[in-house]
Structures are given as C-alpha cells and as structure tokens.
Amino acid sequence: MSVNTDEAATRLGELEKCLLNDFQREFPLSPTPYADIAARLGTTEQAVLETLERLQAQGVVSRIGPVFRPHRLGASLLAAMAVPAERLLEVAELVSGYPEVNHNYEREHRFNLWFVLTAASAGRIEEVLEEIEQRSGLPVMALPMVESYHADLGFDLKW
Amino acid sequence: MVENTVDHDLIEAIQGGLPLVARPYAAIGQRIGLTESETIRRIAALIQEGAIKRFGVVVRHHELGYRANAMVVWDVPDHEVSALGRCLGRFDCVTLCYRRPRRPPHWPYNLFSMIHGRDRQTVLAHVAHIVEVCGLEDVRHEVLFSRRRFKQRGAFYQLPNRVPQVGVRRRSAEQDLLV
Numbered sequence: 001m002s003v004n005t006d007e008a009a010t011r012l013g014e015l016e017k018c019l020l021n022d023f024q025r026e027f028p029l030s031p032t033p034y035a036d037i038a039a040r041l042g043t044t045e046q047a048v049l050e051t052l053e054r055l056q057a058q059g060v061v062s063r064i065g066p067v068f069r070p071h072r073l074g075a076s077l078l079a080a081m082a083v084p085a086e087r088l089l090e091v092a093e094l095v096s097g098y099p100e101v102n103h104n105y106e107r108e109h110r111f112n113l114w115f116v117l118t119a120a121s122a123g124r125i126e127e128v129l130e131e132i133e134q135r136s137g138l139p140v141m142a143l144p145m146v147e148s149y150h151a152d153l154g155f156d157l158k159w
Numbered sequence: 160m161v162e163n164t165v166d167h168d169l170i171e172a173i174q175g176g177l178p179l180v181a182r183p184y185a186a187i188g189q190r191i192g193l194t195e196s197e198t199i200r201r202i203a204a205l206i207q208e209g210a211i212k213r214f215g216v217v218v219r220h221h222e223l224g225y226r227a228n229a230m231v232v233w234d235v236p237d238h239e240v241s242a243l244g245r246c247l248g249r250f251d252c253v254t255l256c257y258r259r260p261r262r263p264p265h266w267p268y269n270l271f272s273m274i275h276g277r278d279r280q281t282v283l284a285h286v287a288h289i290v291e292v293c294g295l296e297d298v299r300h301e302v303l304f305s306r307r308r309f310k311q312r313g314a315f316y317q318l319p320n321r322v323p324q325v326g327v328r329r330r331s332a333e334q335d336l337l338v
Contacts, residue, residue: 019216020216020218020223023215023216024213024215024216024217024218025213025214025215026214026215027214027215027216029184029199029202029203029214030199031182031184031185031195031196031199032181032182033177033183033184034179034181034183035181045181049179049180049181052179052216053179056179058222059219059222060218060219060222060223061216061217061218061219062176062217062218062219062312063175063176063177063217064176064177064179064215064216064217065173065174065175065176065177065214065217066170066173066174066202066205066211066213066214067211067212067213067214067217068170068174068210068211068212069209069210069211069212078259078271080266082265092307092309093309095309096309096310101310102310102311102312103310103311103312104308104309104310104311105305105306105307105308105309105311106305106306106307106308106309107230107303107304107305107306108303108304108305108306109301109303111265111266111303112306114230114303115310141262141265141266143259143260143262143266143271144259144260145257145258145259146257146258146259146260147240147241147244147257147258148256148257148258149241149244149245149247149248149256149257149258150248150253150254150255150256150257
C-alpha cells in the first residue's frame with residue numbers, strides 16, 4: 001500500500017473488503033440488515049448501500065441472496081461438448097441462448113465447451129440437451145453429480 | 160424438494176437477490192403478499208431445511224482478481240473416490256468437488272474439482288500441493304483451465320405451475336451475463 005494513500009479511500013477499501021468477505025454467509029436476517037452490518041463495521045447504512053451498489057454495478061458482487069442446494073428445488077446438470085475450433089463461437093452462442101443454461105465456459109481440452117443447466121425437472125433438461133444436439137449436430141456428454149464432497153461455505157478471499 | 164406455494168413464490172422473489180433498500184425483506188414480502196417477519200421466518204426456514212445452502216453476498220471470483228480457474232478432473236479407483244473427494248474438498252482453493260460418472264472411451268474421469276487462483280502458476284501449485292497431501296501421485300488427472308466465459312449467472316429456477324416473472328428474470332439475466 002502506498003504511503004500517500006488517501007485515508008478516506010483506504011477506509012472505503014477496507015469497507016469493500018469486509019462486505020465482500022464477511023457476509024457471504026450469515027447475512028443478517030433482521031428487518032434492517034444493511035443498518036446492522038453498518039453498526040458492526042462502524043459505518044453508516046448509506047455507506048453500506050452505496051458500496052454494495054457500486055460493487056454490484058462493477059460486477060464484483062453477483063447478488064445478495066441465496067445459493068440453493070442443487071437438486072432441492074429442481075434438476076441441474078453439467079454437460080460438455082467437443083466442438084471444432086472454427087464452430088466454437090457459434091455453438092457457444094446457441095448453448096447460451098437457453099435460459100436453462102446458467103454457466104457456459106470454454107476450457108482448454110478436446111472437450112472445449114462446458115455448461116451447467118438448471119430447470120424445474122430432469123425432463124426439461126433432457127429436452128434442452130436433445131435440442132442442442134439436434135441444432136448443433138454434435139453429441140453432448142452429460143455428467144450428472146453423483147456425490148458432493150464440498151459444503152460451499154463461501155470463498156475466503158484472503159486479502 | 161420444496162413443495163408449498165408460499166415457498167415457491169418466495170424463492171422466485173429472492174433468487175435474483177435482495178434489493179438494496181433499508182427494509183429489503185419488507186420489499187420482497189410486499190411483492191408476494193407476506194409480511195416482513197413472515198418473509199424473514201420463511202427464508203430462515205429454507206436455510207434451516209438446507210434448500211438454501213448459504214445466504215449472503217455472492218461474489219464473482221474473476222472480477223476480484225482470481226483470474227485463473229481450472230476444472231481438475233481425476234481418474235480415481237471407485238472404492239477410493241469418497242475418501243479422496245473429502246480430502247480434496249477440505250482445501251480452501253477448492254470451491255466445488257463432485258463425483259460424476261465416467262464416459263468411456265472419451266472420458267475416464269470420475270472426480271471433479273474446481274480450483275481458483277490469481278493466476279495459472281498459483282492454480283498449478285495448488286494442484287501439486289493437493290497431489291502431495293492426498294497421495295494422488297499415481298492418479299491420472301487433467302487440468303482444464305477456463306479460456307472464455309460465455310455466460311455466468313445464478314441458477315434461475317422456474318418452478319412448476321408458476322407464471323414466470325418475465326421482467327425480473329430478464330433484468331437479472333442481463334445483469335449477470337458477462338461475455
């Protein structure tokens with residue numbers, strides 16, 4: 001950290017770090033959660049709201065809300081495709097176009113397109129996979145979760 | 160499975176995130192005809208029941224400087240997969256760890272882990288450390304670094320027999336879609 005760092009900016013940086021790291025779980029379930037967070041961090045409710053708004057606008061915060069346990073509310077599935085390089089963008093756009101697809105990544109492998117689908121039913125996921133295969137003319141490899149070994153207690157950012 | 164209608168309405172109302180207003184639970188409740196205290200009580204119950212595994216600030220690793228993320232896949236003997244999965248799942252850098260089916264002949268791997276780091280070298284160092292600690296020296300594995308992110312957002316559950324909230328859904332999807 002620079003010696004000449006403006007003190008207000010430093011404080012704001014600290015507030016951002018606390019908001020990002022310390023409230024990934026056990027977010028206050030009280031009528032005024034942002035005021036309660038402010039009280040704990042020694043700042044104002046307005047500062048908390050403004051900081052969160054900015055972090056959300058920057059895309060650092062996706063949302064403040066629930067992370068659902070897979071398979072409790074509906075079905076989800078990881079799938080992969082081996083797409084010829086020259087067709088990757090076209091097929092990726094086709095896949096991303098489905099509202100059931102919530103993650104879609106290119107990875108360094110012969111299986112170069114990886115995506116996650118969620119829907120109310122396993123039947124709907126099956127339909128989407130079949131449609132993707134039909135429209136792309138390429139097979140989709142379905143990799144359902146068999147067992148989970150990780151609790152997802154949030155991510156320690158280790159500043 | 161979450162079965163009742165009140166919870167379905169509540170899940171649809173909160174899955175895009177709490178509004179940034181002084182009384183967010185009152186605002187959510189107002190949308191679906193619940194009081195503020197009922198809204199809080201039902202969210203607490205969904206957490207207690209395990210339908211919500213955590214409730215709070217959901218961050219994006221990439222925007223925070225965790226630029227490298229790799230899916231590391233392992234071909235583990237079937238009788239050892241649970242023990243090794245739990246060993247991997249204990250590392251801070253491992254954000255997901257699942258058993259999945261092999262798909263021979265193209266795909267021999269049955270244990271999947273997601274590993275985040277500030278750069279490729281850090282991720283590879285994490286992998287080497289995990290190999291050593293969990294005794295995976297003889298286990299075939301591959302590191303699939305992510306290249307382009309075409310889409311990333313929270314899961315949207317469109318629950319059965321509900322009228323989709325098109326406006327809410329669309330705004331939230333666009334907000335989270337980073338190509």
